[in-house]
Amino acid sequence: MFDRIISTIKMNKKVIYLAPSDELIEFVRGSLINKMGVLYNIDVITFDDLAMNIAMDFLEDREIISEESSLVILEEILKKLHDENKLTYFKEVYNKKGFFIKVLNEIRDLKDNNINYEDFYAKISFLSDEITYNKSIEFAEVYKEYSERIKELNLIDLNDLIPIAIENIDRTRFFNGVSMFIIDGYTDITISEELLLKAIKKNIDINYIYHLPLDIPFIRHFADGEILKFVRENGFEIVYDDYIKDSKFKELASELFESGKTNFKEIEIIDSPCIEDEIRQVAGRIKEICLQNNAIDLSKIALIIADKKVYEEKIFDVFSEYGIHIALSKTEKYTNIPFIRTLIAFLRLKTDRFNKDLLKEIASSPYIDLNSRDTISFILNNYYKGSETAKYLEDLSEQDVLIREIKDSFIAFDDKVSERLGLLKSEAKFLEYKIEIINLMNDLKLKERILDLYKNNYISFDLMTRDLKALFGFEDILNNLEKSHNYQNKEITYSEFIYILDSSLRDKIVTLDNKPSYGVKVLSPNVIRGTSYDYVFFMGLNEGVIPNITKYNGIYSEKEKELLNERKIKINNNQYEMKKEKLKFLFSIASATKALYLSYRTADEDGSYIAKSQFLDEIMHKIDMDSSSKQTRTMKNRFELNSIYSENEALTRYCITREQKIGNLLSGISSKELSNIMMAKSIEDKRNSEIYTEYDGKVDAKLLYKIFDDDKYSASKIMTYNKCHFKYFLEQGLKLGGWDEEIFSNLNIGNIYHDILADYYKKFIQRNPTYDEDEIENIANKAFVKYGLVLDDIFTKNTKQAILDRIKNFINIDIEFNEKINFRPFLIEQWFSVDDLVKNVQINGRIDRVDLEYINDKPTGRYVVYDYKISNTKALRDVLKGDAIQVVFYYYAVEKLLRSKGLNPDCVALVYYDITKTCDEKKPRFSGIIVEETRKMLNVDGRTNTVMKSNLEVVFSHVNNNFIDNSIKEINRGIFTLPNKCIYINNYGYNCDFQDICRYDEIASKNKREVLI
Ligand code: SF4
Known part of the structure; x- marks a missing residue:
């Protein structure tokens, strides 16, 4: 066929070649250039190009509507129809973006079929099925409103080009000099396209050729009922010669989807x-x-x-x-570009003004020129109190020189943010929002800032180019969005504006390098x-x-x-x-x-x-x-099965297999990198070694000893296991620790309280404690030094003072209470080891304090076990659910210890002692296991659940059987599977140190539970 095209071109005649894809267009152009050395007198174009070329002289001032604008118009129409109670079938979905897209596609399909809304009304009027009829009437109403609206705005859809082209076919000059018209690559065309071809054929007397792109039975059969039928009826010459040469793969394609087998190995x-x-x-x-x-x-x-x-x-x-x-082409998502993230963080502040994370994003962004960045970040990290921050800093500054010096820069920053946000209206036209964002970008001097960062070597040339492209691209996105929303009559709310911007940015990319x-x-x-x-x-x-x-x-x-x-x-x-x-x-x-x-x-x-x-x-x-x-590839064996083609793969492979040959190849890399690799390798070894039978946590029980070198348990270890088997495996098996760098974390503060209380009460073993404020201060100061609360800043001072006030208060209340009930400290910070609760298992622990009742200076054997907590103490129901099992160990340990001292133990309570609530309510606040018969003595209110003395053993054996004995058995069977429900997930994501390496998936976990391990 190319020879015929070339001879037509050489006769100085024009050829129009229709092809459906860039790939075929490129192939046709490339083939002709190869044969002629140059390309002229031929237009290789798509159907849309053809319609546009004919219609363009007759569009007058009508413009083609963008898809985004069509969706905005449809959104408005559907909302209006909904508000007028005209929607029944679409009333649940009328405001969903996915639904606007479906409606638009349906309208386009009708247009492709040359059915306008009037034709549609006429055709559906004979529908006998009530539901289809009513639904179609609803849709026809939308179609009508949409058509009228875009007409009113002097806009047309891309699909409207064909009717315009048909209408003007006798007036177009596009076919001047054309003597050959080829349609190739299509197996079916729309009714509108058929009508256009018919109109061209009727008006322009030239050669019409159709080329079937691949002549194999399935395609021929399909085309027979579609385009071949049309071209035959309309007198096109049909060419069946394939551009693809005969090959075994073409042969296979021609036999596929037919019955029978074929001998094929390639x-x-x-x-x-x-x-x-x-x-x-x-x-x-x-x-x-x-x-x-x-x-x-x-x-x-x-x-x-x-x-x-x-x-x-x-x-x-x-x-x-x-x-x-x-x-x-090399691309990057807009949402991954740092300055765009900063900008979006800023815009979000309008509706979430005191969000610390958003403010931190802005304060730490190098794209924002801030003189006192460190100071602002310091205050955000340590002193931020939302809307109260300015007042809080003002109060602190009276006592603290440092705060006095730095507070102004934070307040200026915060005021500037407020001032800028104040310019953004709560409701406005899209155009107004766009102008404000452009003004904001200009005020921030983003372009200059990007260039400065590059000049000062903070970012590379590539990053500067990326940022500048994203900056200009972002402005284009805003302009296009504004154009689409220009057709909207109403103002939009700020939240709607942010939603539009968000969804538009989500899939947009910046092209860094062209293809x-x-x-x-x-x-x-x-x-x-x-x-x-x-x-x-x-x-x-x-x-x-x-x-x-x-x-x-x-x-x-x-x-x-x-x-x-x-x-x-x-x-x-x-x-x-x-x-x-x-x-x-x-x-x-x-x-x-x-x-x-x-x-x-x-x-x-x-x-x-x-x-x-x-x-x-x-x-x-x-x-x-x-x-x-064939051996199935898995995540585990994929490295062994592949050859190595890059250094990166060599490193990964070395981590997994530690093959010496590869190690030698990698000997040039730095020792720090190598040690990181070895660390990663040791973890990967454990995750991938032969002792796994399932990736996510079933370990071969016979080989457990290789991972768990310590067979001693503690209450907290067992409770971790009860909450998440996999977390336990990571912590205890792979010895991966969580991050605990925060000096002011609850954990460390808890240790300070424990130390002070232990040191203070140790002096009163078997005696009635008395209150000694100086002694408390002495002990507390030692604890502060021990736990690193030594800085001379206002924050440390305040923290120490708060601890001291609270501990004094607590001791005071506790002593008064003990005087009334005649109990005295007997054991303080007592280590224990229980080995007769679960067979062959040793459970270790430490009890904060055990008090005994004294009558006439003699212990009666009645005892209370205290476990101090700063707050959030566990209740009886938590003990029964296995979430607080320490007290059960305490019971067995204390009973044994007291007996060994010749006493006859009689449990009054095993309780968590809430320091915060005790101070706030000015009376001891306990929870846990409290014997009902002693409720009054311990002054426990009626809302707190207690246990009858006769039921104590039942509680202990329930917890032991279900949450201790059973858990240890499962550990010994190597079960470390992921939980059905991860309790460390909340609305904001995971609150677990291992979230990055954990493959928890709620649905997958549930499915796995169906399999008996
Ligand atoms: S994220 Fe949840 S499931 Fe994963 S290890 Fe942490 S606690 Fe377990």
Whole structure:
């Protein structure tokens, strides 16, 4: 066919060549340049270009509406109809963005079918099904309002170009000099496109040719009922010659989806446990191909991926790491650009004015020019009290010189923030919000700041370029949004504005480097229409990705679509879309000439199972390939199965396998890096060693001793296990510690209280304690030094004073109380070891304090065990649920200890002693296990649950059986699986030190629980 085109061109005649994808357009242009050395007298364009070229002279001042503007208009229409009570079927979804998109797609489909809203009303009037009729009337109303609204605004949809082109076909000059019109690559076209072609054919007397892009039975059969029918009826010449040469892969495509088997060995199927591994395997194969043939033309290698967006970023990284040119542009999401994050943090402050994290983001951002950044951050970290901060700093400054010196800079910063936020209205037109943001960016001198950061070597040239591109791009985004919202009549609230900005930025990217013209191609299957490549890697062949027919679900059900199709309203049903998915697959398979690789994933990125594509199954069945004999790749063995193609891979592999050969290769790296690697390796070793039977926590019981070198338990260890088996495994097995750097953390403050109380009461063992304020201060000062509360700043002073006041208060109340009940300290900070509670298990612990009752200076054996807590003490119900089991150990330990001292122990209470509540309520506040018969003596109120003396043993054996004995047995069986529900998750995310290495997933965990381990 190219020869005919060339001879037409050489006769100085023009050719119009319609092709549906850039890939086919590029191929046609490239082929002609190769043959002629130059490209002239030919337009290789899409249908949309054709319609635009004809219609453009007749648009007058009408403009094409953007998709964003269409959605804004639809949103308004649906809201209006809803407020007028005109929506029944759409009333639950009328304000959802996903629904606006569906409605817009439905309108576009109707336009493609040359059905305007009046035709639509006429066609649905005969619908007999009540639901379909009523729903269609509702939709017709939206369609009508939408059409009228855009007409009123002098706008048109892209689909409206075709009717304009048809209307003016006899007046266009676009066909002057044209003598050949070719349509290629299409297997079906819309009714509007058919009408346009008919109009052209009727008015312009030239050669009309249709080229079937791939002549194999499935495609021929599909096209027979679609475009071939049309071109035959309209007298087009039909050309069946394929651009793709005959190959074994084309042969396979021609037999696929037909019954029977075929003898075929040339396909390689690749399975991977994650996207990155899939890409690495593919990149590895390409590296091998390049090594065998260093003159290879990389543009003859194609990666075909249905969900390209998900893969692109990782493909870019891995191929760059491997040093393979890839025809992909380098991009970055707007939401990842630091100054954009700062800007958004600032805008969010308007509705969350005293959010410390947002303020910290602004104060720490290098893109904001702040003179006293350190001071502001210092105050935000240590003294921030929300709206009260200014007053708080003012009060503190009277006693503290440092605060006096630095407070002004914080107050100035905070005032400036308030001043700027005050300029943003609560309700306004989008334009007004846009102007305010641009003003803000100008005030902040963002552009100058970016340049300064670069000049002063804070950011690299690449980062400066990225930031400047993002800055200009961000302004464009605002302008486009403003244009879309220009058509909106009403003002929007500030929250709506932030929502619009957020959702618009979410998927936007900054192009850092344009797509190189040379390199391995990355294509989606719908652009392959008869073009070919030496090596094809069809990636991501998973169910739901290809085929994916859910994306075509509009506002009608399958049944309703059938009813509408009967009324000549063509809405593609799932069956039709499935056929189109098969076409894409066949085009892609047939496009390989030398080798075809098909890859799929066995797990989703969150670790959950995903199935391979039914099309891949179809191929495997066709060629009789059995995958069961192949070793399955897992996250664990993926490194061993791959060859190494980069230093990064060598490092990772070395961490996992510690192969000496690789270690030698890596000997050049710095010792610090190596020690980090070794540390990572030792953790990976433990996670990946042969003692695992499941990745997420089942350990071979026979090999447990290799991990747990200490078989002694404590209450807190067992409680950690009860809350999360996996956390226990990380802490006790892998010896990973949590971060505890905060000197003022509750943990350390708790230790200070414990130390002071222990030291004070030790002096009164077996005596009635008395109150001695100087002694308390002496002891407290030693504790402050011991725990590092030594700085001479106001914050430390205040903290010490608060502790001292509270501890004095507490001791005072406690002593008065003990005088009344005649109890005296007997054991203080008593270490114990219980070895007869669970067979062969030693449980260690420490009791804060045991008081005994004294009558006539003699202990009666009645005792109370105290466990001090600053606040949040556990109640009886927590003990019974296994969340507070210490007191059970205390019971067994104290009983034994007292007996060993010749006493006859009689438990009165085993309690958590709440220091804060005791001070606040000016009377001892206990909770835990309190014997009902002694409630009155201990002055415990009626709301606190107690236990009858006769039931004490029942409580202890319940806790022991269910939360101690059973837990230790599970530990010994190596069960460290993830919990059904992670109790460390809250609305703001995880509150666990191990969140970054934990693969907790609520749904996956629940499913796993169904499996008996
Ligand atoms: S995040 Fe939750 S599930 Fe994961 S280790 Fe921490 S506590 Fe356990």
